[in-house]
Amino acid sequence: MADQFDVVVIGSGPGGYVCAIKAAQLGLNVAIVEKSATLGGTCLNVGCIPSKALLHASEMFHEAQHGFEKLGIQTNKPKLNLSKMMEHKDATVKANVDGVAFLMKKNKITVFHGTGSIASANSVTVTDEKGKAETLEAKNIVVATGSVVAGIPGVEVDFDGQVIVSSDHAIALPKVPKEMVVVGGGVIGLELGSVWSRLGAKVTVVEYLGSVLGGMDGGVTKQFQRSLKKQGFTFKMNAKVTAVTKKAKKGLVTFEPVKGGDAVTLQADVVLVATGRAPYIDGLGLDAVGIETDRGKVKTDAHWRTNVANIYAIGDVTDGPMLAHKAEDEGVAVAETIAGKHGHVNYNIIPGVVYTQPEVASVGATEEQLKSDGVDYVLGQFPFTANGRARAMNVTEGFVKFLADKKTDQVLGVHIVGFGAGEMIHEAAVLMEFGGSSEDLGRTCHAHPTMSEAVKEAAMATYDKPIHM
Ligand code: NAI
Numbered sequence: 001m002a003d004q005f006d007v008v009v010i011g012s013g014p015g016g017y018v019c020a021i022k023a024a025q026l027g028l029n030v031a032i033v034e035k036s037a038t039l040g041g042t043c044l045n046v047g048c049i050p051s052k053a054l055l056h057a058s059e060m061f062h063e064a065q066h067g068f069e070k071l072g073i074q075t076n077k078p079k080l081n082l083s084k085m086m087e088h089k090d091a092t093v094k095a096n097v098d099g100v101a102f103l104m105k106k107n108k109i110t111v112f113h114g115t116g117s118i119a120s121a122n123s124v125t126v127t128d129e130k131g132k133a134e135t136l137e138a139k140n141i142v143v144a145t146g147s148v149v150a151g152i153p154g155v156e157v158d159f160d161g162q163v164i165v166s167s168d169h170a171i172a173l174p175k176v177p178k179e180m181v182v183v184g185g186g187v188i189g190l191e192l193g194s195v196w197s198r199l200g201a202k203v204t205v206v207e208y209l210g211s212v213l214g215g216m217d218g219g220v221t222k223q224f225q226r227s228l229k230k231q232g233f234t235f236k237m238n239a240k241v242t243a244v245t246k247k248a249k250k251g252l253v254t255f256e257p258v259k260g261g262d263a264v265t266l267q268a269d270v271v272l273v274a275t276g277r278a279p280y281i282d283g284l285g286l287d288a289v290g291i292e293t294d295r296g297k298v299k300t301d302a303h304w305r306t307n308v309a310n311i312y313a314i315g316d317v318t319d320g321p322m323l324a325h326k327a328e329d330e331g332v333a334v335a336e337t338i339a340g341k342h343g344h345v346n347y348n349i350i351p352g353v354v355y356t357q358p359e360v361a362s363v364g365a366t367e368e369q370l371k372s373d374g375v376d377y378v379l380g381q382f383p384f385t386a387n388g389r390a391r392a393m394n395v396t397e398g399f400v401k402f403l404a405d406k407k408t409d410q411v412l413g414v415h416i417v418g419f420g421a422g423e424m425i426h427e428a429a430v431l432m433e434f435g436g437s438s439e440d441l442g443r444t445c446h447a448h449p450t451m452s453e454a455v456k457e458a459a460m461a462t463y464d465k466p467i468h469m
Helices: 014-025 041-045 048-066 082-106 187-198 218-230 324-338 367-372 388-392 421-433 438-442 453-463
Strands: 003-010 030-034 110-113 115-120 123-127 133-143 147-149 179-183 202-206 234-236 239-247 250-257 264-268 270-273 277-279 311-313 352-354 359-364 377-383 399-405 411-418
Touching: 003 014, 003 115, 003 324, 014 030, 014 041, 014 082, 014 324, 030 133, 041 048, 041 082, 048 082, 048 187, 115 133, 133 324, 179 187, 179 250, 179 264, 187 202, 187 270, 187 352, 202 264, 218 234, 218 359, 218 367, 218 399, 218 411, 250 270, 311 324, 352 421, 359 421, 367 377, 367 399, 367 411, 377 453, 388 453, 399 453, 411 421, 411 453, 421 438, 421 453, 438 453
Parallel strands: 003 030, 003 133, 030 110, 133 311, 179 202, 179 270, 202 234
Antiparallel strands: 115 123, 123 133, 147 277, 239 250, 250 264, 352 359, 359 411, 377 399, 399 411
């Protein structure tokens, strides 16, 4: 007889494994199916975690080269040991994926290695590498299969993993390229571009839009792009890439002005294509039970249910921002829903962080969104140049920006560009989750001296005046 489970989760990324743990904690009998050798999905294996290990290490290298002298530390010129840096990254990944395997055991979740495919509304087939298949009976199925590199719309890209690379390869280059062209000035392009720029590559970003990090607050992205230029980045904006090819071990990127005009071709040792990701539904058997999709994404209702009542979808494979923490929160909510509780995700308050230097962090509405929605708002801003701790640490680039409703002072959006922005943003997220006002935050005592005082002062600048400006 086939194994029987209350929940079978397909995919063990942050959405899937968190869903499995929560469901097990709620007393359900859970299985998780993963086609890769290790658990953790894109985020832990080739995404968030390895990139952060490299971002940290390359930032330290850059700091030792350019920051120590100003602090009165004299050293010999720091030397890069790239393979050692990659060892640090690999060890970080291993510790994290092993951690997930441990959590599966601890929560008595059965792990099946193989490709999961929906055979019927109540069964999942798992086919291992050797082609051996087994069937799991499932009262509920959760699709958490994530996303894959999308490539450039309308342009054929032949990723060879050495000269023309995706983020999967760009976290494991064997040597620092002299010149790197990044197609796409989004999160992946700027994070991984930063890694290789700090390690010595000359990085040129080719971006279709007029600003980097499309969709984030305009004031913040302008400041951020200025910072990257200072670090040596070159930008080709409003530029549509029409071809990515290879010639004699070099990558060639051809682009033309979006408005029309002559095409230009750049040459580089490595071309990183970072133009988005696409939901991954290959071989999932959605057709077997007639699960509906919309532009490649699994369609769900407000409770993550597909059109088949006991089959759910969460994370990158379904609607919403492709962010690990969004998937995690959906995983918890779906487990709670299946267990008969009330699962909830507040999509208005999902922070977004770009882990560069300076970091960019954002939660809630941007100024552009408020304008286009015709919302009357007040803006309060405070620069890190006026923050004592930032001066002491030589990290004065950037600012905190508050947007609050003009009538009620309820905070609608907070945007930060600066050192540690990705940590500071969460006090704004908590404030907003409780429907707080800028005055609520401005009257909350903040320890001195901290970077977070700039958050408090920006809040004060929203309903009144900051003290230190
Ligand atoms: P993205 O959607 O963030 O950026 C892609 C960029 O490529 C856009 O700015 C777009 O205008 C540009 N583009 C598209 N076609 C082009 C063309 N023909 N020529 C020139 N430019 C073109 O996608 P990205 O950076 O690949 O990231 C994929 C997903 O992964 C995103 O949803 C992102 O949020 C997520 N992610 C999040 C991270 C974080 O939260 N720190 C880190 C890495 C990825």
